Amino acid sequence: MLVLAQLTALALLLPYCLASPVASSSASLPGSTSRVAGLNAVAKASGKLYFGTATNANEFQDDPVYGAIINDTRQFGQISPANAMKWEFTEPNPGNFTFEDGDIIRDLARNNGQLLRGHNCVWYMQLPDWIANGTFTYHEMINIVENHCGTLVGHYKGEMYSWDVINESLNDDGSFRENVFFNATGPDYIPAALRAARAADPHAKLYINDYGIEGRGNKTTAIQNLVRKLKSEGVPIDGIGIQSHLTVGQLPTDLAENFQDFGRLGAEIGIEFAITEMDMRILGNVTAEVLEQQKAAYETVVDACHAVPECVGVTVWDFTDKYGWITDGHADIWDDDLQKKPAYDGVVLGF
Numbered sequence: 001m002l003v004l005a006q007l008t009a010l011a012l013l014l015p016y017c018l019a020s021p022v023a024s025s026s027a028s029l030p031g032s033t034s035r036v037a038g039l040n041a042v043a044k045a046s047g048k049l050y051f052g053t054a055t056n057a058n059e060f061q062d063d064p065v066y067g068a069i070i071n072d073t074r075q076f077g078q079i080s081p082a083n084a085m086k087w088e089f090t091e092p093n094p095g096n097f098t099f100e101d102g103d104i105i106r107d108l109a110r111n112n113g114q115l116l117r118g119h120n121c122v123w124y125m126q127l128p129d130w131i132a133n134g135t136f137t138y139h140e141m142i143n144i145v146e147n148h149c150g151t152l153v154g155h156y157k158g159e160m161y162s163w164d165v166i167n168e169s170l171n172d173d174g175s176f177r178e179n180v181f182f183n184a185t186g187p188d189y190i191p192a193a194l195r196a197a198r199a200a201d202p203h204a205k206l207y208i209n210d211y212g213i214e215g216r217g218n219k220t221t222a223i224q225n226l227v228r229k230l231k232s233e234g235v236p237i238d239g240i241g242i243q244s245h246l247t248v249g250q251l252p253t254d255l256a257e258n259f260q261d262f263g264r265l266g267a268e269i270g271i272e273f274a275i276t277e278m279d280m281r282i283l284g285n286v287t288a289e290v291l292e293q294q295k296a297a298y299e300t301v302v303d304a305c306h307a308v309p310e311c312v313g314v315t316v317w318d319f320t321d322k323y324g325w326i327t328d329g330h331a332d333i334w335d336d337d338l339q340k341k342p343a344y345d346g347v348v349l350g351f
């Protein structure tokens with residue numbers, strides 16, 4: 001058995017070694033079997049709920065190599081719809097909801113037995129014109145938000161592990177973003193969306209999700225204070241999503257301490273957090289050296305989550321450079337040819 005396992009491990013490693021421009025460093029891994037086990041398997045073995053990825057339907061429908069990887073639950077235990085559940089697609093006209101695209105993603109996760117993170121109720125971008133260009137009174141906007149979140153979350157009732165109910169409500173300095181929702185209601189659209197989501201699916205964990213909160217700073221403090229305040233007012237809130245769109249060579253130096261802060265807050269007020277949209281952009285040319293730096297950066301971020309029990313899982317914002325939204329940054333863990341990069345080993349090491 002042992003010999004067979006070792007041979008299998010070798011066979012799986014071999015194509016990677018040949019394809020990689022970098023000398024494989026799997027000798028330094030905790031055992032090459034963990035590389036073979038897969039990212040979700042390693043995450044779960046280390047006490048997390050999942051390792052997951054965002055995806056769009058055309059990627060797994062049209063690309064069987066991609067499809068086989070995303071279907072492999074040893075790699076991915078959780079799926080986020082990259083675009084399919086955003087407002088412009090789900091309610092293109094007032095009160096006219098369409099879930100066909102979202103349902104395709106839901107069906108993939110359901111068939112594979114993968115968790116789903118719903119994505120998202122309220123975000124100031126990718127809005128249909130009727131909202132983006134409209135002017136609304138306070139009550140009209142509260143009704144619009146409640147109806148959208150309630151209907152969207154209700155459609156997927158019982159099927160979502162969690163929902164990003166609010167995305168990017170804060171400016172970089174920590175103040176509220178003056179978007180179309182805020183301009184009509186002030187910050188009141190936030191509790192309205194969360195309450196409507198809870199009423200529509202009492203079992204889904206409700207998250208506030210944002211970027212630029214990976215290290216300590218004013219925005220990080222502001223989101224922690226916002227969540228603390230919502231919680232103290234009895235507003236349903238279960239988690240904070242740390243997007244983690246990051247750049248090689250520019251990780252916040254206090255990222256690990258910051259994750260500890262989130263863990264302490266979570267333990268104190270009873271919320272969890274997660275890495276929800278991770279990728280690691282490379283600036284400049286891709287060399288063997290920079291791919292090793294990218295691997296180390298992935299390891300650092302995953303390890304920061306690993307170290308804190310309140311961090312429940314890690315999602316990458318697609319797993320391959322072939323489809324990642326960063327088209328020139330080689331930010332993902334599989335390359336354009338759907339081969340594992342050194343970054344893959346960084347994730348394994350982080351867990």
Ligand SMILES: *[C@@H]1O[C@H](CO)[C@@H](O)[C@H](O)[C@H]1NC(C)=O
Binds near residue numbers: 068112
């Ligand atoms: C992936 O899984 C889906 C859902 O079960 C299935 O329809 C599809 O054919 C699978 N793709 C591949 C490449 O195995």
Ligand SMILES: *[C@@H]1O[C@H](CO)[C@@H](O)[C@H](O)[C@H]1NC(C)=O
Binds near residue numbers: 092093096098
């Ligand atoms: C709803 O939107 C779809 C397109 O998404 C359109 O075909 C349909 O006519 C719309 N229905 C109403 C009642 O607006």
Ligand SMILES: *[C@@H]1O[C@H](CO)[C@@H](O)[C@H](O)[C@H]1NC(C)=O
Binds near residue numbers: 082119120211
């Ligand atoms: C939040 O906004 C970012 C844009 O910075 C986008 O990439 C992402 O899809 C959004 N996430 C959610 C959960 O809506």
Ligand SMILES: *[C@@H]1O[C@H](CO)[C@@H](O)[C@H](O)[C@H]1NC(C)=O
Binds near residue numbers: 129
């Ligand atoms: C909404 O505004 C955008 C520009 O902000 C414009 O391109 C679009 O045509 C407008 N749509 C409507 C229906 O007015």
Ligand SMILES: *[C@@H]1O[C@H](CO)[C@@H](O)[C@H](O)[C@H]1NC(C)=O
Binds near residue numbers: 178179180183
């Ligand atoms: C919101 O209000 C601010 C300040 O009046 C304005 O600058 C901004 O354009 C408004 N945004 C939207 C989306 O209406």
Ligand SMILES: *[C@@H]1O[C@H](CO)[C@@H](O)[C@H](O)[C@H]1NC(C)=O
Binds near residue numbers: 173218
């Ligand atoms: C953070 O906020 C404080 C005031 O609360 C301000 O003095 C400081 O400049 C801010 N820092 C940044 C980086 O914006």
Ligand SMILES: *[C@@H]1O[C@H](CO)[C@@H](O)[C@H](O)[C@H]1NC(C)=O
Binds near residue numbers: 284285
């Ligand atoms: C990137 O590669 C190109 C082509 O090999 C080279 O001309 C350029 O100087 C490189 N840039 C950097 C910053 O190394």
